[in-house]
Amino acid sequence: MIEVYSAKQAAEIDSIAIEERGFERTILMENAGRSVAEAIFNLDIERRSAAVICGKGHNGGDGIVAARHLRENGWEVLVVFIEDPEDFAPDTKYFFDLLVELDSGVSFFQYKDTDQLTELLEDCHLIIDAIFGTGFRGNLTMPYDEIILTLNDQYAMRVAIDIPSGINAGTGYGTIAFKAHWTVALGTHKLGYYYGEGINHCGTILNGFIGFNNSRMGVETNWSVYELPDTKSIIAPKKRTVNKYTAGGPVIVSGSNRYPGAATLTYQGAFFSGSGSPIIITSERAANVLLGHLPEAVVKDYPVAFNSEALKMMFEALEKKEVLLVGPGLDRSPETTLALEKIYNIEDRLVILDADGLFPLFNGNYKNYDLEGKIILPHTGEFANILGKPLDEIEEDIFSEVTDFCEQTGAIVVLKHAAVFVCTSIGINLILNTGGVHLAKFGTGDALAGVIASAMAQFFCLPNLTIEGIMPFLRIRDRDALEVVSAKIADAVNTFNFSALMLLKDSPNTHISASVIATHLPAAIKMINETND
Template identity: 30%
Template sequence: MVTGVEMRQIDRYTIEEIGLTEELLMENAGQAFVNHIISLLDKKKARIAVLIGVGNNGGDGFVISRSLLEKGYHVDVWLVPPVSKVKGTARYHMDIYLKLGYQVNSFETISATGLSQIFMSYTHIIDALLGTGYNGPLRSPYREIIEEVNRSHGNILSVDIPSGLSADGNVDEPILAVKATHTITFQCPKLSSFLFPFREYLGELTIVDIGIPKRAIDQISSERFIWTEEDIIQTLPVRKPSSHKGSHGKGLIIAGSQAMTGAPILTAKACHRLGAGLVTLATPETAHQAIASQLIEATFHLCPSENGEIATLNLSNEVLDNRYDAIAVGPGLGRSTKGDFIDTLLTSFNKPLIIDADGLYYLKNFLPSLQMRKGVTVLTPHVGEFAYLMNEPIEKIEKNRFQFSKQFAEKYGVYLVLKGPYTIVTTPRGKQFINTTGNASLAKGGSGDVLTGMVLALIMQQRDVQSAISNAVFLHGKAADYLTRNGWSPISVIASDLVTIMPHVLEQYQYS
């Protein structure tokens, strides 16, 4: 995943250092676009308009137009700038297009009313107006054209990125950009593809290979990656026939209060579902009966309570170190105590520690201890919790999810899981892994408690911490996808459904 600047640097490295020509890359891009959209087109019925602007995006449009015409499709090319303004590699491909005898229509003589009538006559509009290099407010006639494109009734297919949209997601709202039904992006997805509201403009997103060598991408792009099904198949732990319960981790969950008994139940059940060997739940003695009636697999450590919440852990540092392989703290704790045990865990427990929910509320008071901590620390905030930790407005966090995640993870040496659409897992060294599974059914109380249990389970079973976290996030989202694809409404899915359905999700990957 790249910014607009990084993509241009990758192109430049490919051309100048590796030696592939810009003309070849543009040809590859156009042909890859056409090869993908062929399945969307009915040759007998499709009437296609290709809207071409100045620059390389327009050059891609000429390659696309030529290829479709050669294949026998009805295509009209509409060029926005005067022919004399088309330069460089785009000019090279325009000249080839013209030498083959194909025609170009000009927008210069079309009125706004005529523009509307023209677009309504097409079944498909291919948007090759503005590429990743465009920034700033739209000027005429692009503004008027994009407004009319969005009013049209045809399928809108954007080349690389919808015109008017920032590749980096750094445009203030309201956004004026092409609202595509499909976006076919070249080689690397752009940063804004995984940020809202920008993602809403892309429609169905497809990434196509245009022949840029991996070396060029590795040399230039910052360390952002999409966590894929291939990754999870390669890294998900497999149980050995000789294993026993101690082989798969002894986890402690510090969670729950008299007012919130559901959260620890969800966390513990999810931890068991993802394969943890032994799970102990530390919870207030006043909440034990209600929780234990719904949780028969776990053992319990009962804590002295204050106002129905954990007052102290009542566990020595020696017991914590010797008895448990990892600890998760936070779900359903409540916020009426001092939470001093969070500081104790930060300073005295040197094995993996996962902090979520109300644990993050207390954590803000102990950030110096967090920064000094030696063991693996995983924080799993949603955007509101992260904004609280950062002392920043939620809106600012939303617009800069990647930057703030990286800044915080590097500063405090933590694995940061910023939850939400396209959850970002950031490592202490700043590598970022984007999750693409999940849907709106996860926007309910309890979903995060389930994820905490899943992270705890996998972090005890995998050597690589980032893989364990990314796998948990992937499977969490995949459970929601499984449910909605099998007839469940996103409105009706509840957090416990994610735990119940997990065996079916795991089966897809453990036996692939």
């Protein structure tokens, strides 16, 4: 896993390195610039001509050092500086003066206007953004907004140093921002890489090194990237005497006459990810659709809406089950809302709430219910509705919003965005950046919910592990219990995403549907198992 830090924490690490551990800022800047140049060399760019666009701060100094190393390795390099060099930060000014004195062949230009900038960049194959670093907040103003728009408009590859200019490194917030193909992370990965305009503008993250190990600086973070190589099998070890009941399986409440396909997709997610006996409670129409696709499905149906009578069926099915998933494609009728409120009171089973199962929590009503130890699966729009806030407001600092919510409610939140966050009440927070634009379509959330429920149901098949032994610990926020459950959820998300990635690799130009991803899960699980072995 890769530890991820806020902008404030990253600045604190740098400060400790300089003020307490004796690192010279000029040495760190030299290491940073050299690291950027080395990252560029590894990109194997054929036409070796670069423009470095520099601000007056330390990010600009990193860019000036990178320019020197590029030139020493045979690149054609020009440096465009926006501010008067006399206003540069001292270390940035030192490296600027050094580069001028060396007569290295680097060309220097003071920025005048966008016409001049466009002309200068005409023959450059690579643009390096060294304008603003991790201290940037707010929105770009003149002339920086027009400069960034001009840079983005060029037919050139683009590299950002540490963070694209215009992006808040701690939150991912931004409006106008440098659109990088690659971002070289200097020392630490920042939270802003993984959300909002940050994830849209950073491109591929490349690891730089500035001369010290972050873990030795004493700054702790609650966030980590849970990568594909970290992923463990979601299928629990089974004895030869296993049967369909002991192979695990959740109770699922999903689908409706209005959204009959949701039941099929959710059940497919659970079934093809290894559950031996998932049971679904759904509407008659949804049941017919499901059985037409998957005759193995065990279905209990109700006529139209999930109501008190259907609730009785659910509780009967749940007597011999540990995990309950409620919500995908359900409905929002008053009788369904009343039934959901009774589900919120369940304390002795692991309850997973998704989609319409979250509706009664909207507009701040979550405060009226006991979410301790429950897993909720909102996308960012649903999460904003739960908080009762506009989406653009919570996106200004989504990381604080979700961690505050978890601390307040005790819920485990699986926040779905371009990257998925798995967040807990005690600061175990995982970032899953294994998805992609191919997952942005109807049905993927339903199938993913089924996979998560399946993984948790199979988890309870492990020897000497019972729901009675786990739920009390989740409800008292036991660290060990939350760490195991959050990792199992992360394994489920990455397995689903890996199934999609395998399909893309085999058929890159093929439209991939949620049902195809679900039915391909056994191949993805097999590959993960082989990797673990």
